[in-house]
Amino acid sequence: MSGGKTKRFRSMPLTFTLLMGTVIAACSNSGGADDSKKNTETVAPGATPTADASAKANQPRTKLKMFMGDSGIPHPDGTDPSDNPFIRIVEDYANVDLDMDVPSYQDFQTKFNLLLSSGQLPDIVHTWFIEETDQRAREGAFIDLKKYYDNSPQVQKYVTPEMMELAKDKVSGNYWRIPMASQNTPQGxxxxxxxxxxxxxxxxxxxxxxxxxxxxxxxxxxxxxxxxxxxxxxxxxxxxxxxxxxxxxxxxxxxxxxxxxxxxxxxxxxxxxxxxxxxxxxxxxxxxxxxxxxxxxxxxxxxxxxxxxxxxxxxxxxxxxxxxxxxxxxxxxxxxxxxxxxxxxxxxxxxxxxxxxxxxWMPIAGHGVYISAKSKDPERAWKVIEGFASDELHEAIFWGKEGETYNVKDGKRVPIAEKLSDKSRSWSLHLAFVYGFADGMEVTKAQAEMVRDPKELERMSGAMxxxxxxxxxxxxxxxxxxxxxxxxxxxxxxxxxxxxxxxxxxxxxxxxxxxxxxxxxxxxxxxxxxxxxxxxxxxxxxxxxxxxxxxxxxx
Known part of the structure; x- marks a missing residue:
């Protein structure tokens, strides 16, 4: 990602050009897409919903605000960060309406610094500037998430206790963030x-x-x-x-x-x-x-x-x-x-x-998601984090839906490469900040074998x-x-x-x-x-x- 070897650069974005057809976790770069509530493009997962969605159906939704980075893979033109099939999975899981603020990668640091200095923090914050955010957390800007984590099997499925210990603030001993898992990330x-x-x-x-x-x-x-x-x-x-x-x-x-x-x-x-x-x-x-x-x-x-x-x-x-x-x-x-x-x-x-x-690399990457001390509903904000760790969103990002982005043959899933990498859905990889951007290696490898020169793949495998x-x-x-x-x-x-x-x-x-x-x-x-x-x-x-x-x- 970067020229340096420090953890600061491990947090840098996913953005290698998809011009050459290479990227992590079965993703290509952005392009245009229709994103209204009437969007008929199917990206919903095939998994059964996990949270008590049916029980919430008639409950009023909580309105929450979230600030996050796109990690170098922007939304395509016409896609509303606050209203698209992927973010709706999170909203349905947590029974919320999310107002998303997602600046471009180029503008992220400036807008993030302004946000921290203003003191007007949204309910949930995703960032890769961990040192600065932890420092503000020690000053009272964010809450400790350990009690929520300890009672969340869903988040623990992807972020292990070892990872949480590594993400712990070494100055205060607090657990301000849920880190990005990166145990499946290729080394070096x-x-x-x-x-x-x-x-x-x-x-x-x-x-x-x-x-x-x-x-x-x-x-x-x-x-x-x-x-x-x-x-x-x-x-x-x-x-x-x-x-x-x-x-x-x-x-x-x-x-x-x-x-x-x-x-x-x-x-x-x-x-x-x-x-x-x-x-x-x-x-x-x-x-x-x-x-x-x-x-x-x-x-x-x-x-x-x-x-x-x-x-x-x-x-x-x-x-x-x-x-x-x-x-x-x-x-x-x-x-x-x-x-x-x-x-x-x-x-x-x-x-x-x-x-x-x-x-x-460490088993965690330099990304984190935090809950503001000013949030009026931290429990619901935590449900949003769980939504970003949900099986439904994982399936939607990395595989999509059977018959549309993959088929099943002899008991194995076979990706439809052009559908999985379509510009209308590939941007969603930047939402995988809990699972880790490399968590979809299975589908990535299967796709590559369908479209790439075997000798080229062999050279890359040896180099990696x-x-x-x-x-x-x-x-x-x-x-x-x-x-x-x-x-x-x-x-x-x-x-x-x-x-x-x-x-x-x-x-x-x-x-x-x-x-x-x-x-x-x-x-x-x-x-x-x-x-x-x-x-x-x-x-x-x-x-x-x-x-x-x-x-x-x-x-």
Whole structure:
């Protein structure tokens, strides 16, 4: 999903372009749809309703408000977030009328911050900015959900007690959120590149050094002067992400994260490897290989360039490139995205190749759903959360209805790929923030086998195993357990902005590398204490971290 290896980026959205026909959990991107109450398109599940819906039929409905993100898969034009067949499943389960506020992914952080600062919270809030939300919860903005969870077999079906413990606020000990389950998520992350372009411009083999990658880019630029080989997608304050980070990843110094070395944690921004990556990025920017708009591309611009300008690569998580039943468009038949193998030889500045490898994911992802302390009916708000964990919604999102989106043959469900991936229903994946976006792997695999080239599927399967093995070798990241002071937590947004500004200015030549070095020294004075807290926590909890699978606690 992102360029970083921290939990902050595990919460980033589902949005890899469905242009290439890859996405998690049998979903394609948005498009138009008819969404009125008279909508005749069937997306309702085949399961029998679970909640006491029949008993509620004649009871008045409670009106509740909910704020949530679309995780990068927006509603298609004409679909009302508050009134569509999927959200009606939740409404019927909880006997409510939901007023949904679902800003675009690009606007989510800004609107979420405004919502928190206003104090005018809706009944239910879904977000992937967990640190900020937990901090506000400690100030009284949200309620503890443990008593509701303990009495909810439906939520426990997908979110285990172990997951709830991992989601517990480590400062207060409260259970503010229901986390997203991610135990079925493919492990690892890495650089995913246009395999067809690599084979074409690098003599039918993967580059084995950074120099070989750069020479290939130059060859490609000479042959395709109009192509935008290296681009980037801005994600809120994180200016560098996705297409903007692979060079940093190759140097083992991804932006906005940390490194553990000799029992001490430091910001990657301060490393010599980070500086070397900036220098190379600037060189490629000057040569015209890097997108001149890399620091301002929004989602739409970035994906337009991916589609039409032969963008070469991006850094993302394995779950974002699971082959699905979305058939390739005619113009995309020769395009193939595949995970790049690690370099055979790293630059001399790289201290250890282990820093270039991905982490193992936690069994929960960085999403959460909260109930506001201002809700006048928290019990009914909890029923809404249960609705989002209902079997009916799960069936509707991932399988749909027999005879319409799948058939049964010899006792097995056979997906109707074009129906399951239709733009009128595929957006619903962003509602799976309790089950996890990868919970529909069974149907995804079945769809892919129906429409994809077997050799291409075999290559992708081998590459995903490679990422899985790397992640298991690295272990879970320290920052999934770290407990920062309020002062440090409040400084994180400023830290991100500082790193973005200094890095972009150096790449674009607005500051010299000597001035960049001065920015690093300034960073240490302003934000170094954050990583001192990392080190202190690591030192005090080393043994328990090692037992939990945090291998870097021993680095």
């Amino acid at each position: 992350a890495g650089i995913v590149a246009r395999y067809d372009l690599v084979m074409k411009y690098n003599n039918n083999k993967w580059p084995e050094t950074i120099e070989e990658w750069v020479n290939m880019m130059r060859t490609m630029k000479k042959a395709e002067p109009d192509s935008i080989i290296l681009s980037n997608r801005v994600s809120g304050d994180y200016t560098l992400s996705y297409g903007g980070t692979p060079i940093f990843n190759m140097f083992g110094a991804a932006p906005y994260t940390y490194r553990v070395d000799g029992g001490k944690a430091v910001s990657t921004f301060t490393l010599p490897e980070y500086r070397a990556a900036v220098e190379l990025y600037k060189q490629l920017y000057d040569e015209g290989i890097v997108d001149k708009e890399f620091a301002v591309n929004d989602n739409a611009k970035y994906y337009e360039k991916v589609k039409n300008k032969n963008v070469l690569w991006e850094y993302n998580s394995a779950d974002q490139y699971v082959p699905s039943g979305v058939a390739k468009k005619p113009e995309d038949q020769t395009k193939e995205w595949l995970w790049a193998p690690p370099l055979k030889t790293y630059p001399s500045v790289v201290k250890d190749a282990k820093y270039t490898r991905p982490y193992r 195993k490679m990422l899985n093995d790397q992640a298991l070798e690295t272990g879970i990241g320290l920052d999934n357990f770290i407990v920062l002071s309020d002062e440090a937590a409040k400084k994180r947004p400023d830290e991100v902005k500082f790193i973005s500004k200094a890095t972009v200015e150096a790449i674009m030549g607005k500051i010299t590398m000597q001035e960049f070095d001065q920015r690093v020294q300034e960073f240490q004075k302003k934000f170094g204490f954050i990583y001192d807290e990392y080190t202190k926590y690591l030192t005090e909890h080393k043994n328990e971290l090692l037992k939990a699978g945090v291998k870097e606690a021993g680095w």
